[in-house]
Structure formats: C-alpha cells, structure tokens
Amino acid sequence: MRDVAIIGVGITKFGELWGKSLRDIFVESALRAIDNCGVKKIEAMYVGNFSGGLFVGQEHLGSLLADYLGYAPIPAIRVEAACAAGALALKQAFLDVASGFSDIVLAGGVEKMTDIDTGEATYGLAAAGDREYEAFQGVTFPGLYALIARRHMYEYGTTREQLAKVAVKNHKNGAKNPYAQFPFEVTIEQVLNSTVIADPLRLLDCSPISDGAASVVLCPAERAKEFTNKPVKIIGVGHATDTIALADRENITTSKATVEAGKQAYKMAGVRPEDIDVAEVHDCFTIAEICAMEDLGFVKKGEGGKAVEEGLTEIGGKIPINPSGGLKSKGHPVGATGIAQVVEVVTQLRGEAGERQVRNAKIGLTHNLGGSGGSVIVHILEAI
C-alpha cells in the first residue's frame, strides 16, 4: 500500500441553495478542488451521498456526476453510510490510490435537502436509522439524541448550559467561515430559550437542513509536490459499525464505532489523542460533540461538558474542535459533511484558515458519524 496525499480541496457555500440543483453544486465543488491543484486528468471518482433518492428522486449519482463534470467514461462510485457518506467516499478513494489501482482520484460529497417540504426531510433523515424498529415507532433523530443527552446528564452531571456552550462556540467559529450556512454568533441565553425540539434539546442544539457539496483530490504522496507545495498526507484511517438501532446498545452515551474507528486510525497513524492539533467532529446535535470528544480520547469519559465549559475546545484552547463552525453553524448537507470536515482540516494544516486559524496545526483529525452511530469513519491528516 502506497502513502496517499490530499492535493486539492473545494467547497460550496452551505445553505438553502434554491437556484442550484444537486448536480450543479457537486460540479462547483469538484471544479474548485481540481483548480486548487491543477490536475489535468481524474482517473476515478467517489461520490458520498446519503439519499439523493428520497431528497430529489435521483440515484445513479456516479454516472450523473461524472457526466456533468465532463469526465465520463471514468469509473465513478457512489457510496453511502448515512451521515458518514462523505468520509466513506474519502476512505474508499484512499484505498483506490493506496492499492495502486488509480493515481489521481476525486472524492466528493453532496446533498440537496431543501427541495422538499419539512415533513419529507424528516422522513428522509429517518432512513439513516432503523426504519422498522425506530422510525415506524415514532422515534426521529432529535428524539434519539435527546435520549443520549438525558442519559449523559444523568450519568455524568453534564448540564444544559454545557450543551448550549457547544453551540455558542461553534457559531463563534462559523461566524468567521464564509462558507457557513449560519455565519453569526449566538448567546447561551438564545440557545436556552430557543424552541424545544425533543427535551432536553432545543432548536439551537440541532444542525440544520442544508444544501452543499465538497470535494478533494488525492494522489500518491510521492507525486504530491507535482501539484501543490502544501500537500497533506492521510496517515490514519478507521472505519467501524455498530448496531443501527440505539436501543440495541449496552451504553448509549458511548459510540462503540467511534471508539473502534478512532483506535484503528490512531494505530495506523502512530499518534495519540494528545498529538492532535485540530479536530472536526460530528456535532449533528450539541450532545454528539461532547460524546465524540470523549470517545476519541480528547478528554476522559464524562468530562466533555466540563471541557467545553472551560474553553478547552475553542480556537486557541488545548484541543480546538470544529473551527469551521461544525455541522451546527456551517450546516449539514448530509453526504457533503465528511468531505467538508476534511476540507477544513486541510485548510488548517496549510495555514490558510484566516481568522479561524489554529496556530501551528500539524496533525488534524476528522470524525464523521452516520445515524446515531451505526457507522463511523475517522481520518488523521498530517501536513508534509
């Protein structure tokens, strides 16, 4: 297996992109990633997408997007792992290059979620959980994460204010991100007074419904300098599954798939949690960021809330988390999220993150989680 580097990144504005269709936004992000490194030829492409079927009635996205990008007849592979579809595209593209099967490969993610009414978006999102044993019984994702939050508060004394602080911190970061859907700050009071969605979670604890796309270009690490003077190497990859239904788990405050995928990635990279300078983790709800910090080993189990309260996860803190604004402020076009996290970490490792730059970031981590933790993919990246 060869070393693999990321040489180009591209992302669209996240938000309600009424004037653009799924194919438009994917191509926009892909062309930006290609321009970013100047490659002349793409040999294969991977597309992460959660549910083009339920959101816009369109599957067969490999063919569609290779076609609209002007790259047919190259092989194009659509992959899906619910909200972790983006990171899955990167992992499979990594394998394609690492194996020597292909040299220059594009990995992108896309979701177009706002072209349907709200009721259908909730129906669509529920396809990431266990339709027969969760959604048909009335449990949707805010409900599942509310159960996790309530249990975390009971077990570890995590407070309602600590949850709110995750949203406040992420909006503070997102306010500095031109691609964010909600690039403005919020206060603890605004979070605590926002509409109840599923007790104890309120509107400002939840990531939004979004449109958006993101892409990266990979090549063998030994060729990276042909295309960029700031390549970033993929040094760790981890991928694990868990029960799809939350009720089937021994402990709902720990994501076993996160622990396992993290372990694989740290081992492959030869680094420990304390070596990570910057991380983008899957904050689909505020509680999810707290659990991820703990399960990835950045803090001890149960101490995530306190760490957020003390500012450890702010830009400039001990372990900066979600400098992009996270899913909360940047937006969460499901299939694009995993690649958008990688775009942010690469931007940080290149020292190009402007006002939200984490100083001296050399090693970064991305954590992308599907459903309530049924699939998790972790990547560790290093500036070379």
Place this chain on the structure above:
Amino acid sequence: MRDVAIIGVGITKFGELWGKSLRDIFVESALRAIDNCGVKKIEAMYVGNFSGGLFVGQEHLGSLLADYLGYAPIPAIRVEAACAAGALALKQAFLDVASGFSDIVLAGGVEKMTDIDTGEATYGLAAAGDREYEAFQGVTFPGLYALIARRHMYEYGTTREQLAKVAVKNHKNGAKNPYAQFPFEVTIEQVLNSTVIADPLRLLDCSPISDGAASVVLCPAERAKEFTNKPVKIIGVGHATDTIALADRENITTSKATVEAGKQAYKMAGVRPEDIDVAEVHDCFTIAEICAMEDLGFVKKGEGGKAVEEGLTEIGGKIPINPSGGLKSKGHPVGATGIAQVVEVVTQLRGEAGERQVRNAKIGLTHNLGGSGGSVIVHILEAI
C-alpha cells in the same frame, strides 16, 4: 495488487417475497455464501443496493446489514450504481482484497421492490436515469429501451421475432433454475401477443419487479484452497460510465460504457471475447441482451438478433448467454442482479449448474449495466 478469488456463493429465491424484509433476504444470502466456504471471520463487507430509500425508506444499509448479520463492528460499505450496484460491490470488494487492506471480504447485493405499489416502483426505477431531463419529461425505462430497440431494428434489420427469441431462450434456461422468479417456458407467440408496454416492447420483453439477494465471499487467491476445492479467480475487472441521459449519446444502439468496461476487463484478463465459455449479461429488456452481445464483441455490431435466432446463445450454443434465465426469467431485484450473475458464473465454472450446465466452462464473464448504460461493470472469472 494480489490475485483475488471467490470462495463462497449464496443466493435467495427471487420473486415477490412478501414474508421477508430487506434485511432478512440479505442475511439469508450472506449466510449461505459464508456456509458455502466455511470462513470463520469476515473482515469487511460491501453491499450493493440501488434504492433502499425509495423502495423501503431505508438507507444506511452497511450498518443495518453488518448489524443483522452479527458482524458489527466490521467496516460495511454500501455502494450504488443503479442496476449495476451489485457488480460495483464486487469490484470495490476486489480492490479491498487486492490492495492487501483486507483478507476475507463479503460482497452482496439486495433489493426489496415489491413492498410499494406499482406507481411508486416506476418512480423509484426512474431514479436510475436523469430525473430532471428524462423522467420529469415523461420518459421511463421501457420507453428508453423502446427507442433503442426501434433504432436497432432500423439500423440493422433486427426483427420483432428476434427480440422475442431472447425471452424464449432465457425462460427456457430459467425453467431449470430453482431460484428463478418465473421458472417456466414461454413461446414466441406468447411474447408477441403479450401487452404492449412501450412499442415495440411488450410485457414479455421486460424484466420484472423483484425481491432478492445474492452474496459472494472473496479472499486472496493464494489462500483460496484453505476454504474450497473449487475457487474461482477474478481475472478481469472493467468499470466505465457514459452520459446518464440517452438523448446525450451519439449512438443509442451502442453502449460506450459496455465497450470500454469490456475492453478493460479483457485487457486485464489477457483474453478475447472468443475465449469466454459462458456469459451472464444485463437483459433488463430483450433488446439490451442483443446490444450487450455486440458491444462485448461476441458477435459483430448488428448481428446480435441473427445470432439469437440461430441459437448461438443457447446452452450448448457457441456462446451460451444467461444460462441462469437472465434478468428476464430469473428476476431483477436491482441491487442483487450483479452479484446473482456472478453466483451463476461461479456455479457454472464449478460444474454445479445441474440441468443448465454449460459443458467445459472454464472462463466466464458478467456484464452488469446501470440505467440505460450510464454505468457498466464487467468481470471475467476463471476456474483455478
């Protein structure tokens, strides 16, 4: 890259499986494939599925099926390429083993299509084409293939009777396949007198709406004999895309993606079309089998209809095609089809196909096509 072998195969009955859900049938086929080779451990799994979202409201199939198979936390990857999703699962699993990333990998395909009413099935299937520029304008798949058939008749003098002969031959084969959805023979008259679906195609020119699943187990070729005395090596892999919309092609009677994927697979395998002893090709409609025979080089362009009429593609003919009964008689649970083709070819190369055995079959080919040809994957297999 290491050589890769198929060591176990499993398939469910295809049909209207009212008593079983998507997860049930996938697990049934997977357990059969695992039993078939006796592996103790699976390290990763690939799931080909076209639209769990539109057909049963369920995505996140990697997690769901690893969970129900009892294999979580192994990495599980759902891939999609419309009707070529199954073969895509095999190709990506091949890469996983060939790269040395994993040793024992399961590749399966599944579709559960009968739990919704017919109107929705047509809507669902149209997601394999260009929703915005084909389906929204009123063109569904029978319509697209009717255009191809009409043009093929005009260009090459292909007759209505020759199209019917494809269905007659495939039903004759399928009548000998216990897993087939329609295991009975039909006559030319029955085909010619069946209901018009999209002129010139009639009901018995079309593959059905089906439920079903199929799985295979892969390992490095050098380890294959640990698990089976009849391993089959994957000697050729080809994967190509084309425009998703039929109207965007220069020539609608040739699938450029089939030609390109075939070329790649033949080159990798070091064989020519005349070296193929048995083939399973994508006969979603009778005309599709004729085009595939031509595009894969089994006969010259335009001579497919004549070859069928003369019996060259029957079991015992010069180039036996679709001994399983094909999509037409065996059924077409979209995501399962590509793997089911491989199950049949492996069964043939092992000499275990009973009444439908092709004599002395040593090298076989599978051709799995998505949509109207937007994605095509070809595999060449050899008994070792």
